[in-house]
Structure formats: C-alpha cells, structure tokens
Amino acid sequence: MIRRALYLTGILALSGMGCVNTEPPPNPFRTPISYPVGKSPSHVLAADLNNDGVLDLAVANTADGTVSILFGRNDGTFPNIKTLKVGKLPRWVGSGDFNEDKRVDLAVINKDEDTITIFLNQGGILFGKGASYNAGRIPNAATVNDFNLDGHLDLAIVSRADRLVILLGKGNGRFKKGMVGSPGAIPTGIISGDFNNDSLIDLAIANTGSYSNDFVLFLGKGDGTFTEGERYKTGMSPIGLVSADFNGDKRPDIVVLNGLGDSLTLFLHNEGDGFTKLRDFAAEGAPLSAAAADFDRDGVLDLAVANNRSHNISFLAAKGGGLFQHPPRNFITGKSPFSMLTEDFNQDGNPDLAVVNQDDHTLSIILGKLDIERSVNSGNKD
Numbered sequence: 001m002i003r004r005a006l007y008l009t010g011i012l013a014l015s016g017m018g019c020v021n022t023e024p025p026p027n028p029f030r031t032p033i034s035y036p037v038g039k040s041p042s043h044v045l046a047a048d049l050n051n052d053g054v055l056d057l058a059v060a061n062t063a064d065g066t067v068s069i070l071f072g073r074n075d076g077t078f079p080n081i082k083t084l085k086v087g088k089l090p091r092w093v094g095s096g097d098f099n100e101d102k103r104v105d106l107a108v109i110n111k112d113e114d115t116i117t118i119f120l121n122q123g124g125i126l127f128g129k130g131a132s133y134n135a136g137r138i139p140n141a142a143t144v145n146d147f148n149l150d151g152h153l154d155l156a157i158v159s160r161a162d163r164l165v166i167l168l169g170k171g172n173g174r175f176k177k178g179m180v181g182s183p184g185a186i187p188t189g190i191i192s193g194d195f196n197n198d199s200l201i202d203l204a205i206a207n208t209g210s211y212s213n214d215f216v217l218f219l220g221k222g223d224g225t226f227t228e229g230e231r232y233k234t235g236m237s238p239i240g241l242v243s244a245d246f247n248g249d250k251r252p253d254i255v256v257l258n259g260l261g262d263s264l265t266l267f268l269h270n271e272g273d274g275f276t277k278l279r280d281f282a283a284e285g286a287p288l289s290a291a292a293a294d295f296d297r298d299g300v301l302d303l304a305v306a307n308n309r310s311h312n313i314s315f316l317a318a319k320g321g322g323l324f325q326h327p328p329r330n331f332i333t334g335k336s337p338f339s340m341l342t343e344d345f346n347q348d349g350n351p352d353l354a355v356v357n358q359d360d361h362t363l364s365i366i367l368g369k370l371d372i373e374r375s376v377n378s379g380n381k382d
Contacts, residue, residue, distance in 0.1 A: 024329045025317035028295040029353070030369055032333055034362040035070060035078055039063035041356035043141075043339045044363065047095040047104045050125060055343055058106060059356055059363055060090040067093055067108060068363070071125065076346030076367050082125050087132070088112035096144045096153040099173030105130075107155060109139045116142065116157060120173050130173050136180075137161035143192040145201045147178075148224030154178070156203055158187035164205065168224050179225045183216050185209020189240040193252050195219075196229070196273035204254060206238040215241060215256055215267075235280045236261030244292035244301050247322040255303065257287045264290075264305065268322050278322065284330060285309030291342035293351035295368060306337035306355055313337065313355065313366075334360035344368075 038061025049056040050071060057070040057078060067086050070078035087110025094107045103121035110117060114137050118130035135142075136159030147154045152169035159165065162185055166178030184207030195202040195217055203218040203226060213236060217229035235258030246253045251269035258265060264283050267275035284307035295302045296317055303316040303324070313333050317325040334357025345352045350368030357364060 024327050025315060025325050026296060027329060028297075028315065028350075028368055029331065030367045032331075032355075032364040032366045033077075034334060034357070034360070034364045035081065037061060037068040037070075037081075037356065037361060037363050038066040038083065039361050040358050041068070041338065041361065041363065042090070042358065043092045044341055044354050044356045045093050045095050046341055046343045046345075046354065049095075049104050049106075049121065051103060051123075054347075055345055057354055057363065058093050058095070060086075060093040060108060061361075062089050062091060062111070065090060067106065067119075069125070069127075070363065072345060074347050076352060076365060078363075078365065084119065084127055086110065086119070087115060087117055091139065092141050094142055094144050094155075098153055098169060100152070100171050105173065107142065107144070109135060109142060109157070111138060111140070114139060114159075116155065116167070118173055118175075131175075133167055133175055133177070134165070135159060136163035136165045139165075140188045141190050143190050143203070145192040147192075147201050147220055147226075149200075149222050154224065156190060156192065158183060158190045158205055160186050160188070162187065162209075164190075164203070164218065164226075166224060166226075181218065181226065181228070183207060183218065183228075184214060184231075185212040189215075189238065189257075191241050191243055191254075193243050195243075195252060195254075195269070195275075197251070198273070202226070202229075204241055204243070206234070206241050206256060208237040208239055208259070213238060215254070230274055232267060232275060232277055234258055234265045235263040238265075239288055240290065242290045242292055242303075246292070246301055246318060248300065248320060253322070255290060255292075257283075257290055257305070259286050259288055259308070262286065264303075266322060281324070283307060284312060284314055287314075288338055289340040289355075291340050291353065293342045295342075295351055297350070304340065304342065304353055306333070306340040308336050308338060308358070311335050311337065313340070313353070331366075333357060333364050333366075334362045336360070337364075 040063035089112035138160035189206035218226035237260035239259035286309035
C-alpha cells in the first residue's frame with residue numbers, strides 16, 4: 001500500500017529562543033511505502049538480525065501477541081516477513097547480543113504479563129525463546145546498555161506502577177535482578193546516555209502522571225546502580241524522549257514529547273551537568289515518537305515527529321543553535337503512527353524513516369531523497 005505524502009499547514013512557535021520564519025522546508029523524503037504487520041503495532045527497532053550486513057526491522061504488535069520481523073535488502077525494501085509469537089500485549093522490542101555469540105537477540109516487553117522475555121538468535125531467521133523476567137507491573141518501555149561496565153548488556157525497564165527495574169546481564173543470555181527505583185508517576189519513556197559528563201551511563205525517564213509531568217535523571221554510578229538527579233518540568237503527559245546534539249556544542253540535548261499537550265519541549269545541555277529548559281513549542285495532535293538526523297543534509301540535526309492523533313509526520317528543519325524553522329512540513333502517513341526510528345535503509349547516505357501505524361496495522365518506510373534543493377545560508381526552497 002502506497003500513501004501519497006501531503007503537505008498540511010502546521011504551527012511551530014519556539015518562544016524563549018525565537019524561531020526562524022521562512023517558507024516551509026523542502027521535502028527531504030520520498031513517498032511512503034507500507035508493509036502489513038501484526039495487529040496494533042506499538043514499537044519498532046532496526047538491527048541486522050540475520051547477519052547479512054543489511055538492516056532488518058522488528059515490530060511489536062500489541063493486539064495479537066507477536067513480533068513481525070521484516071528482513072531488509074540494501075535497496076530499502078523489506079520483502080520477507082516472519083512472525084514470532086511472544087507474550088501477551090507486547091509493548092516494546094529491543095535488541096542486543098545478550099549471549100555474546102555475535103548474533104543479535106531480541107528482548108520483548110509483555111505488558112499484560114508484567115515480564116520481559118529474551119529471544120536468542122539461533123541463526124538465519126530463527127529465534128528461540130529464552131528466560132522471562134519480572135519487569136514491574138504494566139511495563140512500558142526499556143533501554144539497553146552496559147550500566148555496570150562489565151562488558152555485558154543490561155536492561156533498564158519502566159512500568160506504569162511507578163517503577164524502574166534494572167536487570168544486569170551475565171553475558172550468557174541471562175540476567176540477574178538489580179536495583180528497583182521509583183522515578184515518578186506513570187513513567188512511560190526511558191533513554192540512556194551520559195547526561196552529566198562523567199563517562200558513566202545515566203537514564204532519563206519521562207513521567208506522564210498528572211502530578212508529575214516531568215522527566216528525571218537517574219545518574220549512573222558505574223556499578224549498575226543509580227542515584228536520582230534533577231527533575232525537569234515538561235508539558236502535559238510526556239510520553240517519550242529523544243536525545244541528540246541540537247545546538248552543536250557536542251553535548252547531548254533532550255527533546256520531550258508531550259502526548260496530551262500536543263507539544264515538544266527542548267532541553268539544552270548546559271555547561272555544567274544539567275539542562276536548561278526552553279519553552280514548549282507546538283506540535284500536531286499527540287506527538288508520541290521522534291527521530292533526530294540531518295534529514296535535509298545541511299549539517300545540523302533535524303527532527304521528525306510521529307503525531308498519533310493527526311495521522312501524520314512533522315519534519316522540523318533545524319537552523320542551528322537549538323532553533324527550528326517555522327512552519328514545519330507535515331506528511332500523511334498511516335492511521336495513528338505510534339513509533340518511529342531513523343536509519344539509512346538503502347545505503348545511499350540519506351537518513352530514512354520507519355514508522356509503525358497502529359490503526360492501519362502497517363509499517364511505513366519513508367526513504368530520504370538525494371535531490372533536495374537548499375541554500376544553507378539564505379533559506380530553503382521547495
């Protein structure tokens with residue numbers, strides 16, 4: 001199924017830093033191409049799952065208890081699809097070489113079972129079910145990293161029961177229970193990275209509960225444990241986060257997606273170990289997921305945002321220094337886009353997008369274009 005990309009009028013107002021008012025940015029994408037997946041897809045990941053040097057995709061399908069695996073070709077197409085039966089209400093799927101056999105394994109959150117299950121890559125297109133672990137009540141999301149610096153991949157999971165659960169990898173595909181924390185009310189999004197410049201992996205967690213509406217830093221100690229750091233107020237119901245260097249100072253900034261507030265909040269990493277909040281800027285209806293890349297190839301990182309209620313994607317062209325161009329360019333995608341990522345699927349040097357559309361039961365691939373017209377210093381042209 002092919003859907004035509006269509007420009008819709010949008011509003012972007014970045015007060016506090018100002019905005020750059022110009023014509024809408026050029027179209028950096030081709031027409032979306034969609035593939036059928038399972039029912040109500042909720043999360044997508046990209047990894048080379050069959051060791052052929054080409055990125056594949058895995059999609060967690062909440063309503064039918066499956067993960068769809070789409071095996072890629074180096075032209076950006078995904079003609080072969082395999083269905084993996086998992087647990088009840090799979091909400092998130094992650095990847096890593098958990099048993100260190102040089103093959104990429106999967107970790108799947110089963111929301112209705114309060115577990116996360118490891119699926120070990122057995123070569124080719126086969127995955128064998130491994131152990132399941134308690135992930136807290138109604139787990140939402142997770143992140144994969146080495147939190148205790150032992151060379152093995154670990155997991156950090158947030159659940160709607162206000163819990164952070166750390167599982168420490170043993171390097172053989174199994175995990176042991178680590179610390180349990182309380183990040184805030186109804187944590188829904190989590191990312192990992194070095195957010196305080198100490199060379200240790202930290203966590204940033206978005207709390208969507210009505211009396212939270214914030215994100216909090218959990219600062220890593222390097223032993224698999226964390227101390228609670230500063231909290232930052234966001235817009236209404238922050239549901240996800242994306243980290244990238246948006247102002248070119250070589251420090252990770254954070255954009256928070258405020259799902260019910262129809263807004264984004266940009267936090268710039270300051271010269272110390274914290275963040276400076278800028279005022280919210282408007283988005284389309286229910287922004288749930290975002291991806292950062294230099295989509296228009298002008299040397300600064302842009303944002304692509306999946307808007308669940310508006311059934312579209314917003315391309316926010318960056319102008320440097322934490323500024324984004326007004327107005328954005330919006331593209332129709334499938335119904336209720338829910339999760340999105342960016343990679344170069346056809347190996348042409350241009351960042352592409354993969355988006356799962358919850359109500360269409362599809363995954364859309366949107367390839368970047370080579371023929372973008374632009375003038376970096378004097379504004380963009382269509």
